[in-house]
Amino acid sequence: MTGESSKRRLRIENKKKKMAALLDIVKLNEYDRAQKSKQKEQETQSPDSPMPETEPSAKRLKSAKGECINRDESLMDEPPPPKIGELGPSGKPKLEGDELIALKKVLREKTTRIKNQPNFKLRELGVNASLTTNINDRVPMFLSDLQHLIMYSQIGVHSPYSPARWCALDKYNRLTNTNLLVIENVSLYDFLNHESLLPFLSSTFDHKLEMITPASYKSDIVKDLSMVPLTGSQMKKFINSFGTLEEAVLQSDELFDTVKNFFPMEEDVSESICLDSKLPASDKFPRTQLLLSGWQMVEENFPLPIQGLVERKYAGYRLTKDKYKDVTPFSPMFAIDCEMCKTSTGELELTRVSVVDENLKVFYDTLVKPDNEIVDYLTKWSGINKKMMRNVTTKLKNVQEELKKLLPQDAILVGQSLANDLHALKMMHPYIIDTSVVYNLTGDRSRKTKLQTLARELLKEKIQTGHQGHCSTEDSLACMKLVQLRLTKHLYYGDAVMNNVYSELRAYPDMGTSHYATSMLRQCVKVDKRVNVIALDDIGQRYKFYVNKGEEVTDVTNVTCIQEKSNKEVIKRFCDSMINFSLNIAHIRIADGQLEGTNPKILKNIDMWVKEIYERSSMSSLVIVLFGGQKHGNGTCFIKLKRELV
Numbered sequence: 001m002t003g004e005s006s007k008r009r010l011r012i013e014n015k016k017k018k019m020a021a022l023l024d025i026v027k028l029n030e031y032d033r034a035q036k037s038k039q040k041e042q043e044t045q046s047p048d049s050p051m052p053e054t055e056p057s058a059k060r061l062k063s064a065k066g067e068c069i070n071r072d073e074s075l076m077d078e079p080p081p082p083k084i085g086e087l088g089p090s091g092k093p094k095l096e097g098d099e100l101i102a103l104k105k106v107l108r109e110k111t112t113r114i115k116n117q118p119n120f121k122l123r124e125l126g127v128n129a130s131l132t133t134n135i136n137d138r139v140p141m142f143l144s145d146l147q148h149l150i151m152y153s154q155i156g157v158h159s160p161y162s163p164a165r166w167c168a169l170d171k172y173n174r175l176t177n178t179n180l181l182v183i184e185n186v187s188l189y190d191f192l193n194h195e196s197l198l199p200f201l202s203s204t205f206d207h208k209l210e211m212i213t214p215a216s217y218k219s220d221i222v223k224d225l226s227m228v229p230l231t232g233s234q235m236k237k238f239i240n241s242f243g244t245l246e247e248a249v250l251q252s253d254e255l256f257d258t259v260k261n262f263f264p265m266e267e268d269v270s271e272s273i274c275l276d277s278k279l280p281a282s283d284k285f286p287r288t289q290l291l292l293s294g295w296q297m298v299e300e301n302f303p304l305p306i307q308g309l310v311e312r313k314y315a316g317y318r319l320t321k322d323k324y325k326d327v328t329p330f331s332p333m334f335a336i337d338c339e340m341c342k343t344s345t346g347e348l349e350l351t352r353v354s355v356v357d358e359n360l361k362v363f364y365d366t367l368v369k370p371d372n373e374i375v376d377y378l379t380k381w382s383g384i385n386k387k388m389m390r391n392v393t394t395k396l397k398n399v400q401e402e403l404k405k406l407l408p409q410d411a412i413l414v415g416q417s418l419a420n421d422l423h424a425l426k427m428m429h430p431y432i433i434d435t436s437v438v439y440n441l442t443g444d445r446s447r448k449t450k451l452q453t454l455a456r457e458l459l460k461e462k463i464q465t466g467h468q469g470h471c472s473t474e475d476s477l478a479c480m481k482l483v484q485l486r487l488t489k490h491l492y493y494g495d496a497v498m499n500n501v502y503s504e505l506r507a508y509p510d511m512g513t514s515h516y517a518t519s520m521l522r523q524c525v526k527v528d529k530r531v532n533v534i535a536l537d538d539i540g541q542r543y544k545f546y547v548n549k550g551e552e553v554t555d556v557t558n559v560t561c562i563q564e565k566s567n568k569e570v571i572k573r574f575c576d577s578m579i580n581f582s583l584n585i586a587h588i589r590i591a592d593g594q595l596e597g598t599n600p601k602i603l604k605n606i607d608m609w610v611k612e613i614y615e616r617s618s619m620s621s622l623v624i625v626l627f628g629g630q631k632h633g634n635g636t637c638f639i640k641l642k643r644e645l646v
Contacts, residue, residue, distance in 0.1 A: 116171065120170075126209065139313055140211055141166060150180065150225075153178045161229070175622055176621050177622075178624070179578055180625075181613055185595075197599070200614075209639070211627075211637050213629025215629065222539060228518060255516055256517045285491050286329035287331070287483075291412070291432060292437060300437065303423060305317075318404070320411070320427050321404060327430075328410065338350055338352065338424045339353075339470065342378060344374075345372050349372060350368045367392045414433045416479050418432055436448045442496060455482070522559065529582040534562045536566075536588060539587045570586055571586060614640070619643065
C-alpha cells in the first residue's frame with residue numbers, strides 16, 4: 001500500500017514539472033513576440049533611422065484562402081494555452097466556476113434520486129429466518145409476517161400491523177406496486193435440492209426466508225394471507241350495528257372468526273355451547289373471549305407444535321395432552337407460575353412449579369431438580385435457596401408426566417407472561433389467558449404492567465413484598481383472581497387501551513381484537529389503491545370468499561378477482577395486467593407428481609415465470625415469490641426490491 005502511494009506521488013510530481021516547463025516555454029514565446037512587436041513600432045515611428053542589421057525573414061504561411069500571412073501573426077492569433085489550476089488528490093486539475101457548479105448539481109440530483117428510492121432490509125428476526133443462517137439456528141417465519149409486509153407496502157402507517165419486528169421498508173409510498181406470486185405444493189426441500197434448475201430465482205432475489213407452511217397447523221395460504229385482525233374502530237362499528245361481534249360474524253359479509261387449530265383436536269368433539277347458552281354464575285361474558293389467538297401466541301413467543309420449530313427450536317418440548325377438546329365458556333381454568341435458577345449451562349432451568357385452580361386452592365406444587373448443577377439460586381427473584389433444594393429428586397420429565405395426567409383436555413391455563421413459564425416447563429398448550437396481555441394500565445400495548453402493580457391497583461393486594469423472593473403460589477393466585485375479577489366486570493375492564501373504546505371516551509383505531517378479522521384485500525384499497533388477484537378457479541373462489549363472503553367482487557371494492565383454468569394462463573394474465581394495480585397476487589398450484597424425478601421440468605417453468613414477472617414489473621416494485629410448502633415440509637419466501645440503477 002505504501003509502495004503504491006509513493007509511485008502515485010512521484011507521477012504527480014513529474015506531471016507538475018512537465019506542466020511548469022510548458023508554462024515557461026509559453027512565457028518565453030510571449031516575450032519574444034513582444035520584443036519583435038516593440039521593435040517594429042520603433043521602426044514605424046523613425047523612418048530615417050538606419051536599418052538594423054540584416055535579420056532572417058520570417059517564413060510566410062498560407063491561410064485557408066491561400067493568402068500569405070506572417071508566421072508571427074499566426075502565432076498571435078492562436079488561442080492562449082489553458083490555465084493550469086491547482087491539482088487535486090487524483091492528480092487532475094480541480095474544477096472551478098461553471099464546471100464545478102454543474103458537477104455539484106448532477107451529484108445533488110443523483111443523491112436525491114437515491115434518497116427517494118424505496119429500500120428494503122431484514123432485521124434480526126428476518127436474518128434468523130434466512131437460508132443463509134445455519135439450519136440449527138434458523139427460526140422460520142409465519143405467513144402473517146409476510147401479510148404485514150404486504151399491507152405496509154400498500155397503506156404504510158395506516159396499517160394496523162407493522163412488519164418492523166422482522167424487516168424495514170423505507171419510502172413505501174415510493175413503490176410503484178407490490179407483485180406476489182404464490183406457488184402451492186413447492187417446498188424448501190424442492191428449492192434446496194434443485195436450485196440449479198432455478199438460476200434466475202436463486203441469483204436475482206436478495207432475500208430467501210424459510211416460512212412455516214400453513215398446512216402444518218391445519219390452515220391454508222389464502223386464509224392466512226387474506227385475514228387481518230379487527231381494529232378498534234371497526235370493532236366499535238360492528239358492535240354498534242350488530243350488538244356483539246359473534247352476531248356480526250353470522251350476519252355480516254365482512255367479519256370472520258380467526259380460530260386456528262395449532263393443536264391436535266378430537267374428531268368427535270361435541271358442539272361448542274351456543275352463544276346464548278347460560279354462562280357460569282360468576283361470569284358476565286364467555287371466558288373464551290379472553291383466550292390468546294394464534295397471532296397473539298406467535299407475537300408473545302409461546303411454544304407452538306409447528307413443523308420446523310418442533311424439530312429445532314422446541315426440541316424436547318411436550319404437549320400437555322395428546323388430544324384436546326374444544327374449549328367452552330365452562331372450561332376449567334388453572335393458574336400456573338414457575339420459578340427458575342441459573343445452572344452451569346448459563347441458562348435458567350425450572351426449580352419450582354405451582355398450579356392453582358378456580359377455587360383458589362393449590363392444585364399442584366413441587367420443587368424441581370434441574371438436569372444441571374445450580375450455580376446461582378437467584379433467591380431475590382425466585383425465592384429458592386440451597387436448603388430448599390437439598391433433598392429434591394423430582395425432575396422436569398416427572399413434572400411433565402404429572403401435569404399431562406392432571407390437566408383436563410379443555411383446560412385453560414392462566415398466568416403472567418405465561419410463555420416464559422411454558423418454556424421453563426418445555427410444554428405446549430392451546431388455550432391461554434395471559435394477564436400481561438388482557439390487562440394494561442399504561443395505554444400502550446408495547447409496555448406491559450407488572451403483576452405486582454396489577455394486584456395492587458385492581459385487587460388491592462400487596463404481593464412480592466418480602467425479601468426472600470417471589471412465591472410461585474402467591475403469583476399464580478394473583479393471576480387467577482385477576483382473571484376472575486375481569487369476568488365479573490366487562491370484556492375490557494382493566495385495559496386502558498380497549499376500555500377507552502368500550503366507554504366511548506376515546507378510540508384507538510389501530511387497537512382491537514385478534515379473535516375476529518376482516519379482509520386484508522379490503523384494507524389495502526382504503527387509501528385509493530387497487531388490488532388484482534388472478535388465481536386458479538378453486539383458489540380464486542376462496543379469495544372471493546375472504547373479500548365478500550363469496551359474493552361476486554365488483555369494482556366498488558377496488559378489488560378484482562379473476563379465475564383461470566391453468567397455471568400458464570394465470571401467469572400470462574398476471575403479467576399483462578399488473579402494471580394497472582398497486583397490489584397484484586398470482587396464485588397457482590403445482591400438481592402432485594410434477595416434482596418427482598431428478599430433473600423436474602416444472603421447476604424450469606417456474607424459473608421462467610418468475611423471470612417474466614420480474615422483467616415485466618415496473619421500477620421501484622416489491623417482487624415476492626412464495627413457495628407455499630407441503631404438509632411435511634416448510635415453504636420459502638423470496639423477496640427482491642426492483643430499483644432504478646443510479
